Structures are given as C-alpha cells and as structure tokens.
Amino acid sequence: MLCKGRLMDAKVKRKPGGFEVILSKALYEKEAVFAATYALSGLCRNRVEPAQAGYVKVTLELLDSCPDADRARVENKFMNELIDQQLRLDLEKRYGAIRRLIVQQAFAPLDNLKAAVKKIVGRD
Amino acid sequence: MLELSGTPSAITRPFMGVISTKTSAWFNGKPVIFLAGSPDNLRRLPFRPWGRKNLAACIVPAASKFTPPPKIPCIFDVPRDYCADLRDGDVVLIAPDGRIMVVYKAGSPYNSILATNRCNSLCVMCPQPPDRDPDDLYENNLQLISLLDPKTTEELGITGGEPTLLGEDLITLVQTCRQKLPNTVLTLLTNGRRLKDLEFARALVKAGSPNLLIETPLFADNDTEHDAVMGAKGSFYETLQGLHNLALLGQPVGLRTILHAMTIKRLTQYAAFIYQNLPFVFQVAFMGMETRGLASKNLAQLWVDPFDYQDQLAHAVRYLARRMVPVSIYNHQLCLLPRELWPFARKSITDWKQAYPPACDTCSQRECCGGIFGTGEKHSAFLRPIS
Amino acid sequence: MPFRFSPVASNRMLVVNEVGEFIFLDRQTFERLVSYDLAPNTGIFLDLKGKHFVTDTAVTPVIDLLATKYRTKREFLKSFTGLHMVVVTLRCNQRCNYCHASSQPTDQQRWDMTPETAVNVVHKIMESPSEVIKIEFQGGEPLLNFEVVKTVVREAKRLNRKKNKHLDFVICTNLTLVDAPTLEYCKKEGITLSTSLDGPKEIHDRHRLMRTGEGSYDRFMQNLHFSRSILGHDGVNPLMTASQESLSHFNEIVDQYAALGFQGIFLRHVNPYGYAQNDATIQSFVYPMEDFVEAYKKALLYIIELNLAGTPLVEGYACILLSRILTPFCTGFVDLQSPTGAGINGVIYDFNGEVYPCDEARMLAKMGDRRFYLGNVNRDSYLDIFTSPVLQELIEVSCVETLPGCHSCPLQPYCGADPVRNYAIQGDLVGHRPTSDFCMKHKAIIEFLLELIDQDDPGVMDVFWSWITNRTLAEVRGEAPCSN
Numbered sequence: 001m002l003c004k005g006r007l008m009d010a011k012v013k014r015k016p017g018g019f020e021v022i023l024s025k026a027l028y029e030k031e032a033v034f035a036a037t038y039a040l041s042g043l044c045r046n047r048v049e050p051a052q053a054g055y056v057k058v059t060l061e062l063l064d065s066c067p068d069a070d071r072a073r074v075e076n077k078f079m080n081e082l083i084d085q086q087l088r089l090d091l092e093k094r095y096g097a098i099r100r101l102i103v104q105q106a107f108a109p110l111d112n113l114k115a116a117v118k119k120i121v122g123r124d
Numbered sequence: 125m126l127e128l129s130g131t132p133s134a135i136t137r138p139f140m141g142v143i144s145t146k147t148s149a150w151f152n153g154k155p156v157i158f159l160a161g162s163p164d165n166l167r168r169l170p171f172r173p174w175g176r177k178n179l180a181a182c183i184v185p186a187a188s189k190f191t192p193p194p195k196i197p198c199i200f201d202v203p204r205d206y207c208a209d210l211r212d213g214d215v216v217l218i219a220p221d222g223r224i225m226v227v228y229k230a231g232s233p234y235n236s237i238l239a240t241n242r243c244n245s246l247c248v249m250c251p252q253p254p255d256r257d258p259d260d261l262y263e264n265n266l267q268l269i270s271l272l273d274p275k276t277t278e279e280l281g282i283t284g285g286e287p288t289l290l291g292e293d294l295i296t297l298v299q300t301c302r303q304k305l306p307n308t309v310l311t312l313l314t315n316g317r318r319l320k321d322l323e324f325a326r327a328l329v330k331a332g333s334p335n336l337l338i339e340t341p342l343f344a345d346n347d348t349e350h351d352a353v354m355g356a357k358g359s360f361y362e363t364l365q366g367l368h369n370l371a372l373l374g375q376p377v378g379l380r381t382i383l384h385a386m387t388i389k390r391l392t393q394y395a396a397f398i399y400q401n402l403p404f405v406f407q408v409a410f411m412g413m414e415t416r417g418l419a420s421k422n423l424a425q426l427w428v429d430p431f432d433y434q435d436q437l438a439h440a441v442r443y444l445a446r447r448m449v450p451v452s453i454y455n456h457q458l459c460l461l462p463r464e465l466w467p468f469a470r471k472s473i474t475d476w477k478q479a480y481p482p483a484c485d486t487c488s489q490r491e492c493c494g495g496i497f498g499t500g501e502k503h504s505a506f507l508r509p510i511s
Numbered sequence: 512m513p514f515r516f517s518p519v520a521s522n523r524m525l526v527v528n529e530v531g532e533f534i535f536l537d538r539q540t541f542e543r544l545v546s547y548d549l550a551p552n553t554g555i556f557l558d559l560k561g562k563h564f565v566t567d568t569a570v571t572p573v574i575d576l577l578a579t580k581y582r583t584k585r586e587f588l589k590s591f592t593g594l595h596m597v598v599v600t601l602r603c604n605q606r607c608n609y610c611h612a613s614s615q616p617t618d619q620q621r622w623d624m625t626p627e628t629a630v631n632v633v634h635k636i637m638e639s640p641s642e643v644i645k646i647e648f649q650g651g652e653p654l655l656n657f658e659v660v661k662t663v664v665r666e667a668k669r670l671n672r673k674k675n676k677h678l679d680f681v682i683c684t685n686l687t688l689v690d691a692p693t694l695e696y697c698k699k700e701g702i703t704l705s706t707s708l709d710g711p712k713e714i715h716d717r718h719r720l721m722r723t724g725e726g727s728y729d730r731f732m733q734n735l736h737f738s739r740s741i742l743g744h745d746g747v748n749p750l751m752t753a754s755q756e757s758l759s760h761f762n763e764i765v766d767q768y769a770a771l772g773f774q775g776i777f778l779r780h781v782n783p784y785g786y787a788q789n790d791a792t793i794q795s796f797v798y799p800m801e802d803f804v805e806a807y808k809k810a811l812l813y814i815i816e817l818n819l820a821g822t823p824l825v826e827g828y829a830c831i832l833l834s835r836i837l838t839p840f841c842t843g844f845v846d847l848q849s850p851t852g853a854g855i856n857g858v859i860y861d862f863n864g865e866v867y868p869c870d871e872a873r874m875l876a877k878m879g880d881r882r883f884y885l886g887n888v889n890r891d892s893y894l895d896i897f898t899s900p901v902l903q904e905l906i907e908v909s910c911v912e913t914l915p916g917c918h919s920c921p922l923q924p925y926c927g928a929d930p931v932r933n934y935a936i937q938g939d940l941v942g943h944r945p946t947s948d949f950c951m952k953h954k955a956i957i958e959f960l961l962e963l964i965d966q967d968d969p970g971v972m973d974v975f976w977s978w979i980t981n982r983t984l985a986e987v988r989g990e991a992p993c994s995n
Contacts, residue, residue, distance in 0.1 A: 349557065364572065390557065403840075445988070447980070
C-alpha cells in the first residue's frame with residue numbers, strides 16, 4: 001500500500017499566513033519533500049529543516065503574490081503533492097532501471113535483452 | 125474447393141491437368157484435360173493430340189455422344205450443370221474414384237495454394253481445423269504452379285494450415301511462383317510466429333519480393349486475449365516480433381481479425397494498438413466469421429450477431445481510417461453495416477462459397493454485396509433487403 | 512512498467528508512458544494500480560496492458576516494443592539543423608509595436624547583410640548534415656535587401672547540385688513592398704511567402720504600423736491579393752500575434768482567416784522581448800498567460816465548429832501538439848522540443864554573419880547580452896560554430912527528463928524546453944517551472960487537448976485528424992460511393 005495512511009501521520013500546525021508540517025523520514029524521503037516544496041515555490045516561501053530525531057519540519061509561508069483562490073488550497077495541495085512525489089520515487093525505484101533499459105535498447109540494442117530484463121525484473 | 129464427380133475409367137492414380145474445351149489451344153506441353161461437349165456435336169477429337177502426350181484425360185458430361193480416344197483416362201456422366209462451372213485454364217485434380225477437384229479457377233481472384241494442413245496454433249474459430257498432410261501435397265503444389273498461365277494469373281494465395289511450417293520448402297514454393305509467375309501478386313497467409321526468426325523472414329521476403337504480400341492474423345491488443353483465441357501461449361509476442369522483422373525487411377504486411385465474442389469487446393483498443401505499434405501495415409481487415417469447423421463447434425461461446433456489433437465495428441473502423449490505416453471489412457452483408465461503413469466493405473467470400481439467401485432477391489444492393497457463406501452453419505437473424 | 516502521472520482538473524489522474532501513450536484514471540482506479548490491486552483479466556487491466564503500463568506476463572517483448580516506439584519518436588535527432596533563418600537586413604519600412612527584431616530605419620544601409628557574408632552563410636548552411644534544408648529570410652524587411660536574397664538562393668542552388676538535399680525557401684515579409692518582378696522571381700525559384708496578419712483592420716492596425724505612423728492593413732490586403740494572383744492561392748501563409756486587445760476578438764480573427772481562404776491559423780502568444788517591452792505599449796503585450804490560454808481554448812472550440820460546418824481551417828499549434836499526442840511518429844517543432852530545437856534544429860544568421868541558436872538569443876545580444884553567441888560565418892568554421900560550448904550547454908540544460916519540475920511531469924513526451932527563454936525571463940537556463948508561464952501555457956493547452964481526445968467526440972476527432980493528416984473531412988471519414 002503506497003498512499004493510504006500517509007496523510008494521517010503528518011502533523012500540521014496552522015500559523016498566520018502559512019503552516020508548518022512535521023513529516024516522518026520513515027515515510028517521506030528527502031527528494032520527495034524537496035520536490036513537493038519546489039512544486040509550490042510559486043505560491044509560498046518554503047523552509048525545510050531537521051526536527052526531532054527521524055522527523056523533518058517544513059514551513060510554508062504564503063507569498064503576497066499568492067492568488068486568493070489558491071490560499072485556502074495550499075495546505076491540501078502540498079500534502080497531495082508530497083504523496084504524489086513520494087509515490088513517484090517509489091515507482092522510479094521499481095521501474096527506473098526498466099526506463100533506462102528502454103532508452104538503451106532504443107539507441108544501442110543489447111545482445112541479450114532477455115538476460116538484462118531478467119536481472120532487473122526477476123522474470124523475462 | 126469446388127468438387128464434381130462422375131464414373132471413372134482407366135484412372136490409376138490421382139493427377140492434375142488444365143481444362144480445355146477447345147481442341148486448338150493445347151500448348152506448352154502442359155497436361156490437358158479435355159472437357160467434351162462444346163461444341164456439343166463434337167463426337168470425337170478431330171486429330172490425335174494424344175500423340176503429343178499432352179492429352180491427360182477427358183471429362184464427358186452426362187448424355188454426351190462424345191467418344192474419347194482409346195486408353196485415355198476418362199470420367200463419364202458428369203452432371204451437365206456442374207460441367208458448366210468449368211472454364212478453359214481451370215486446373216483440376218482427378219482421382220481414381222471419379223472425383224474432380226477444382227484446385228484453380230481461371231480468372232478468379234480467390235485462388236490459393238493450400239501449402240499445408242498442419243498448424244502450430246489452434247484458433248477457436250478455425251473453419252478448417254489442422255490435419256495431417258497427404259504425402260504428395262508439396263509436389264502437387266509445385267505442379268499446380270507449373271500449370272498456371274502466367275499471363276492471366278493476377279493473384280494467388282498461399283494458405284494453410286500454417287505455411288511457414290514447411291520451412292525451407294515454403295521458400296522454394298515461393299521462389300517457384302516467382303519464377304513461373306513473375307507478374308502474379310502472391311498473398312501469403314501466415315500467423316507470423318515463425319517469422320520471429322529474422323533469417324527465415326529474410327529468406328522468405330527475398331524469395332517473394334517484389335510481388336509478395338503477407339497477411340497475418342492478430343486478434344487483440346494484449347497477449348492474454350490473443351493467445352486465448354489462437355490457442356497458443358506466447359503466440360502474440362512471437363507474431364509481433366515476426367511483424368517487426370517484416371517491417372524491417374520492407375515487406376508489405378496486412379493484418380486480419382475475425383469478429384466474434386472474444387474479439388469484439390476491445391475492438392477499438394485493438395485498433396489503437398495497431399496504430400501505435402504496427403503503423404506500417406498496408407491494411408487491417410475485419411472479417412466476419414465463417415461458422416464452419418471449430419467455429420461451428422464453439423458457436424455457443426463465439427456467436428455474436430453481426431447486427432449487434434455494428435457500433436464497435438464502426439468505431440474501430442473510423443479510428444483507423446482517420447489515421448490513414450487502410451481498412452477493409454470482409455464477409456459482411458451490407459444490410460448489417462451502417463452506411464458509413466459501406467465504402468470499407470469488400471466482396472470477399474470465395475465464389476464457390478458465396479450464397480444469397482432468399483431475402484436478397486429484392487435487395488437493391490445485391491450487386492455491391494458479397495452475400496453470405498453458403499458453407500456457414502449460422503447466419504445473422506437480421507438479413508433483409510435494402511430498398 | 513515505467514510511467515509518469517499527475518492529477519488533472521477533472522479530478523482524475525493522467526497517466527502517460529515513456530512514448531506518449533496516455534490514459535485517464537479515476538482516483539480509485541489509480542490507487543488500485545499503484546497498489547498492484549487490479550485483477551489481470553479485468554477490462555481496465557487489459558487497457559493498461561495494451562498501452563504497456565503493466566504486464567502480468569512477458570516483459571522483454573514489451574520493452575522491445577517500447578524501445579522501438581521510443582526510437583521512432585526521437586527521429587528528429589537525426590536531422591541536425593534543418594531550419595536556417597537568415598537576417599538579410601535589419602532595416603524595415605514598418606515599426607510594429609511588438610517587433611522583437613530590432614528594426615532600423617530604411618535609409619541605414621549599414622544594417623544590410625553584404626553579399627560576401629551571404630555567401631559565407633550559404634556555405635555554412637550547406638554543410639549541415641540534414642537532408643532537408645529550409646532557408647527562411649527574415650529582417651527587418653527582407654525585400655529591402657532583395658539582391659542578397661537572390662545571392663543566397665543562387666548560391667544555395669549552385670552548391671546543392673552536388674549535395675542534392677531537399678531545399679525550401681521562405682521569405683518572411685510584411686508584403687507592403689512586393690512588386691511584380693519580385694513575385695515573378697519567387698514563382699520562378701519556388702519561394703513561398705510568410706507574412707503577418709493580426710486580424711481585421713482595427714486589430715491589425717493597432718500595432719502593425721508603417722514607419723510613418725499610419726496603419727499597414729490596406730496595403731497588406733491589396734498586396735495579399737496581388738501576391739496570390741502570381742504565386743497561387745497557397746503561396747502566401749500568414750502568422751498572427753496576439754496582443755491583449757485581440758484576446759477578446761479571437762473569433763473575428765479566425766473568421767477573417769477563414770474568409771480569406773487560408774489553410775490555417777496559428778494563435779500565437781506574443782514574445783515578451785524587444786520592442787514588445789517598450790513602455791508605451793507594454794500593457795498590450797504583457798498580459799497574464801491565463802488570459803491567453805482561456806481565449807485560446809475558446810477559439811479552438813470555435814475553429815473546430817467552423818471545420819464541422821464545412822470551413823476547413825487548421826489551428827497550427829494544436830495540430831503540432833495533436834500530432835505529438837496521437838501519432839507514434841516524431842513531430843519536429845523548433846519552439847518546443849527536448850533537447851531544445853534552438854541550435855539543433857534551427858539556427859539564425861544575423862546580418863553581420865553572427866550565428867545564434869534562435870531569434871531570442873540574437874535579441875539578447877542586441878540588448879547587450881552575448882551569452883548565446885555561437886560564432887561568425889566570416890571567421891569561424893562550421894564545426895567551431897555547431898560544436899561550440901554554448902550549444903552543448905544548451906542541450907545539456909534542455910532535456911526535459913532532467914529538468915526540475917519537468918522530470919516527473921507526465922506531459923514530457925509532448926513538451927520541450929526553451930532554455931534561452933528561461934534565461935531571458937527567469938535569469939537562468941534551467942528556469943523555474945512553478946512560476947514559468949511557458950510551462951503554464953503548454954501544460955494547460957496540452958491537458959485541454961488530452962481531455963478533448965478523451966471525450967472522443969466523433970466530429971472533433973474527425974477534425975483533429977483532418978489537421979494531422981492534411982485531408983478533408985470527407986476523406987478522413989472515408990466517404991466514397993460503393994465501388995463495386
């Protein structure tokens with residue numbers, strides 16, 4: 001199960017003009033946290049810093065330029081983005097090697113594609 | 125295959141010959157089978173062509189007064205209306221029991237060589253289930269090719285069974301066609317599985333080029349369903365590899381699917397798969413099912429009235445036509461097709477299988493329509509004349 | 512199998528594979544997909560399998576199929592630099608408010624390309640390995656230095672006797688200076704004209720002004736008809752540029768293009784460079800991209816309606832994107848490619864022989880930033896220019912697979928990068944997607960097209976395919992009488 005339950009674990013603290021989230025490193029990797037904050041960097045000023053052991057704190061402050069329509073949605077948007085980014089990372093771990101194999105096979109076909117596939121996937 | 129019979133005389137083994145109704149056109153040393161009765165008053169041959177050893181046999185219609193030359197193999201008492209179906213240039217196989225099998229109809233676009241009865245698949249709707257081959261099939265086929273008229277044979281099919289099971293012999297067969305019939309367009313029907321071997325594919329393409337067309341059945345956009353229809357696990361990806369090999373070799377290749385309960389559900393996905401993965405095909409043919417052989421046996425599992433799948437068919441046809449993939453609809457009656465699909469319908473049913481039920485008598489489109497399979501067990505419940 | 516995904520406005524998940532095959536999934540189905548919870552015999556699983564998002568059986572043949580498609584999609588990489596833009600003069604008899612070509616008064620001959628430079632340009636062009644070469648004459652107004660146009664054409668054709676490439680010539684002209692000898696020459700040499708038409712008179716004349724200050728519309732129309740009478744109806748192709756004022760008049764502009772019998776229109780957002788940033792008219796050209804996108808969507812639906820009602824008219828931008836989305840083939844488009852088309856597929860030669868990867872890069876140089884200068888045809892060799900570190904850097908920072916924000920975007924197979932634009936607007940080559948209006952525009956329009964395709968309206972699909980395959984609606988529908 002990749003997605004369900006992750007939202008529950010995040011502790012959100014609302015502050016004037018923004019919010020703060022404490023995220024468990026066991027659930028979210030650094031790349032996912034950075035990618036999610038990047039995606040919102042047009043709307044917020046973001047800060048990522050260490051919290052207590054095993055956790056990371058993300059602070060998002062809405063920019064003055066952030067459109068009103070987006071203000072109320074930023075928190076939701078961030079949490080969804082975070083899940084999507086972590087899911088992408090998980091999928092990439094599983095399928096990144098296949099993606100690279102496809103590109104390799106496209107431009108420099110392998111002598112033994114089957115063996116290469118078997119090595120990555122465990123079956124051909 | 126059209127078959128006649130009569131009373132045999134002096135036939136010791138099966139043999140093949142070219143039908144001739146004229147006494148003047150015996151040439152090339154090809155064995156001639158003289159069809160007596162035209163002109164009807166001819167009582168005996170005016171000269172002794174058998175002296176040139178090319179009179180192989182005579183066919184004598186019932187009530188004919190014709191007297192064949194002595195010692196020539198003959199079949200007497202062949203019903204007259206059947207004789208009327210025979211034309212100069214037809215090739216027939218004569219059997220000791222008096223059967224006359226028409227193996228080639230001159231001027232017909234539906235002629236084909238049955239390369240083998242054997243097959244490496246077992247399609248759920250196969251009209252002609254696989255069988256063992258007679259010992260002389262291959263030699264007979266080579267002989268048949270040598271009997272055809274290169275000037276008038278515009279098209280010739282090579283079918284099976286699965287012709288590629290002949291291996292090297294298929295290459296020779298195709299080469300023979302190429303040499304003896306240099307202007308004939310050959311259409312090879314194969315499931316393409318063996319063409320996953322690039323070297324075999326290369327030899328075949330080289331033997332047939334440039335007048336060889338290859339048509340291959342593909343039944344689904346995924347291996348699960350295709351393999352189930354073919355009755356052969358792994359066949360989907362073998363066929364795809366074969367098709368890609370052919371594309372690599374510049375060989376024109378067309379696809380066919382047969383419409384029934386197992387193929388009709390995902391017809392648009394099937395069309396999409398072809399466009400994405402096989403955009404090089406010269407044609408995609410959607411074929412109505414001939415309810416014969418295994419199709420008849422598995423009818424309960426397979427039957428969908430063509431009337432009921434018009435929407436799916438129309439959607440898939442339009443999908444491909446938009447993308448400039450040529451589409452043909454085979455074996456469908458115009459009264460069971462929406463008008464927008466009429467331009468894609470072809471009169472495809474082999475002449476000797478073609479039939480028109482009584483409902484067609486008053487139909488305004490009869491001339492444009494291919495009719496139904498006279499050989500089929502079940503037909504649509506919605507056949508009706510178009511006014 | 513690998514894929515990319517992103518939520519879309521319709522509250523569904525858009526899922527796209529490496530070669531651009533896509534599917535919309537509702538949230539629940541997507542959850543089940545990524546939790547490996549879809550049964551292999553269900554319709555949705557087979558849908559995903561047919562598009563190579565999943566496989567429960569063989570893997571190797573699927574990878575092979577995807578690799579073949581991937582190679583086909585990237586075939587543009589083989590045709591290195593096919594589009595060569597030659598600025599034969601900076602002089603212009605017009606002074607349009609949004610011009611980004613740094614036009615100069617008509618009497619200043621020192622802004623002309625010399626015949627010697629022109630010959631050197633042609634020699635560089637003909638060294639390109641591309642089999643298809645398109646030479647586009649730009650300005651300024653190229654007709655003000657027509658002798659050099661002729662020099663380029665003559666020299667290119669002479670060299671091509673040996674090279675045997677497919678050679679095309681286009682002159683980008685405001686049409687106000689065409690005369691019979693010029694047009695006869697174009698006809699003889701097989702040159703087509705590309706021009707600018709922003710809409711009906713009020714819209715066109717608002718920004719497309721003569722140097723003397725009056726509007727150019729009347730002369731344009733007169734000369735359009737005159738040009739067509741010699742070059743043939745399709746010998747002149749117009750481009751439109753959308754100012755803020757035209758956004759609410761897209762339908763009238765479309766109507767005008769249709770009435771004039773043009774084959775297509777390209778609804779184009781103005782480039783935020785050059786004179787377009789002048790204070791006096793800035794409000795006409797610096798408008799929110801959202802406004803353009805909304806106007807574009809409405810106009811596109813209107814154009815589709817027009818087509819269905821019997822007036823064939825292609826929207827060029829949609830046509831390119833649709834080809835990318837719907838066909839398995841490669842669709843070259845210099846402005847939206849990965850790696851960037853600038854320099855790789857197109858290149859521009861300034862009047863003084865300086866070479867830049869694109870017009871925007873040339874503009875930056877005019878404004879004092881020579882960041883993208885590749886070399887000069889009068890001094891440098893072909894290899895010096897086309898393997899310059901600048902070009903290599905551009906390629907490195909324009910592969911969408913590696914760009915932040917792009918790397919996980921499902922629209923990757925349809926999109927591209929424009930590092931020069933990133934640099935000009937956002938200050939660095941990589942750019943910042945969350946605030947990029949280039950990204951916003953393409954994302955919104957591509958998603959809009961994907962939704963339209965997903966709705967699968969037969970009429971709309973017929974129109975789209977008539978554009979992609981350049982056929983009439985009747986041909987697309989296969990309408991023909993019974994042939995038997």
